[in-house]
Amino acid sequence: MKGLAYLFILILLVGSVGAVKVVREGTYSGGELRIKIGISNDFDVEKEFIIYEQLKGEFIGGEPSYCLGANNICYMKWHTKIPTGKIKVINYEVKPYFTGQYDSAPTKVEVNNKSYYSEPFAINVDCILDGICGSGENYLNCRDCSYGMEDGVCDFQVGICDLDCENDSDCEYPELSFFRRLKDWFLGLFR
Ligand SMILES: [Ca+2]
Numbered sequence: 001m002k003g004l005a006y007l008f009i010l011i012l013l014v015g016s017v018g019a020v021k022v023v024r025e026g027t028y029s030g031g032e033l034r035i036k037i038g039i040s041n042d043f044d045v046e047k048e049f050i051i052y053e054q055l056k057g058e059f060i061g062g063e064p065s066y067c068l069g070a071n072n073i074c075y076m077k078w079h080t081k082i083p084t085g086k087i088k089v090i091n092y093e094v095k096p097y098f099t100g101q102y103d104s105a106p107t108k109v110e111v112n113n114k115s116y117y118s119e120p121f122a123i124n125v126d127c128i129l130d131g132i133c134g135s136g137e138n139y140l141n142c143r144d145c146s147y148g149m150e151d152g153v154c155d156f157q158v159g160i161c162d163l164d165c166e167n168d169s170d171c172e173y174p175e176l177s178f179f180r181r182l183k184d185w186f187l188g189l190f191r
């Protein structure tokens with residue numbers, strides 16, 4: 001709700017010119033990107049709006065509206081009516097294809113044979129949930145990375161060798177590590 005209130009304030013601040021304002025914001029967490037698009041109707045009557053949104057990942061909860069070009073870039077297209085003086089917020093989630101910068105072209109909104117645009121959008125993506133602890137991912141930022149993986153983070157756990165840790169005795173004596181795990185498993189049977 002806090003984000004939404006912020007979005008409305010942003011619309012009011014941005015919106016001193018023209019009859020339509022388009023604002024977009026996104027938050028990224030745990031492999032999924034949540035995006036909000038806010039559109040205000042400052043015409044004096046209700047209008048029908050068409051919204052075009054570029055996707056740079058897998059749209060969650062359905063299929064893209066259409067895809068174009070050799071690079072197969074996909075888009076969402078929504079139709080919506082907005083009463084006069086009201087703001088409509090469209091929420092959607094997307095799973096980015098790659099780590100690094102996620103950027104998409106400005107949101108395009110058509111009404112009355114005119115087009116209105118948001119600012120371009122960019123956010124840093126550090127985790128893709130695909131079951132692989134990949135480049136840029138680690139135990140702290142991605143559930144794909146678990147204890148003991150060589151991910152640049154020393155997530156020390158007794159009984160598991162993490163090569164990122166200095167002086168991890170589980171790495172020095174792998175056979176001891178094996179017996180510790182065996183002992184833990186055995187004791188676990190009686191818990
Ligand atoms: Ca991954």
Ligand SMILES: [Ca+2]
Binds near residue numbers: 139
């Ligand atoms: Ca590690």
